[in-house]
Amino acid sequence: MKKVIIDMDGVMADVYPQLIEFEKRDSGIEVEPDAMTGKPEMDIFPNGKKHVNEVGFFRTLPVMEGSQKAIEYLNSKYELYIVSAGMEFPNSLREKYDWLAEHFPFITWEQIVLCGSKKVVSGDVMIDDYPKNLDHFSGQRLIFTQPHNELIENETYKRVNSWEEIMEIL
């Protein structure tokens, strides 16, 4: 059975709406969608670094549109693993576990991997929004469109813009 590796932030969890909301709340700055294209998240949100390090940030992230239905389907068809690079934020470890238990209760603890680097992760398909994760992967690479990666053109990735598009491929 094919092993499918799915990233959390920017793929299952929708990070931008919360960064936008917290930035407005704390500094009054309204970050416009056009300003986000092609830029690292931490460059466009003046308080972004502070926010992702706060207790609770990863626990309250909204669910990416269409991801629950799609992942439940993929989970019945493939050997699925959720692989998230949460180790940079030690507060996020338990929060990510609890977030998955709430929003994706069909995912078991055996299927969860929280890591620093994804260089030791192998499988047949990887869905991720970051080139740094996809570039070390030997299987099929799907890049999930997020503002920071919109300008990247790389023929070793297949670009997917939604979970609907993923469902058409997998």
Next chain:
Amino acid sequence: MKKVIIDMDGVMADVYPQLIEFEKRDSGIEVEPDAMTGKPEMDIFPNGKKHVNEVGFFRTLPVMEGSQKAIEYLNSKYELYIVSAGMEFPNSLREKYDWLAEHFPFITWEQIVLCGSKKVVSGDVMIDDYPKNLDHFSGQRLIFTQPHNELIENETYKRVNSWEEIMEIL
């Protein structure tokens, strides 16, 4: 550079002395070394399951003899990853991170992986005390002797009885 994958419990952290100590404290039962050979840990400690689920269990584990010096040396020679199947015990996630920071401060967050199954982990060498982890690994397999695995004979593993022996091989 070779990727070396090192397990925590039973390899870097010495689990048995603490299981023995907590069992004696709680039930008065003194588990003898001879009774442990070849049996799953949870079969020989009546309160073992309760203890590993307690807050703090993984944070207070003693360090395996010789592991600090050996791993510091291996860390300078190889691309090292610490891969621990802690996801079954969500309390352990932050505890394992803090335990590593205290006892192995030269290990960075990029090198830590906390997972459920190790089926998606790849590399060149794996050091682990559990066949279920080694069996899915495509590289060189070193089984670290612990009472539960002492009777296992499997020619696809190389048995190592101490960190000194590992240093002679790697």
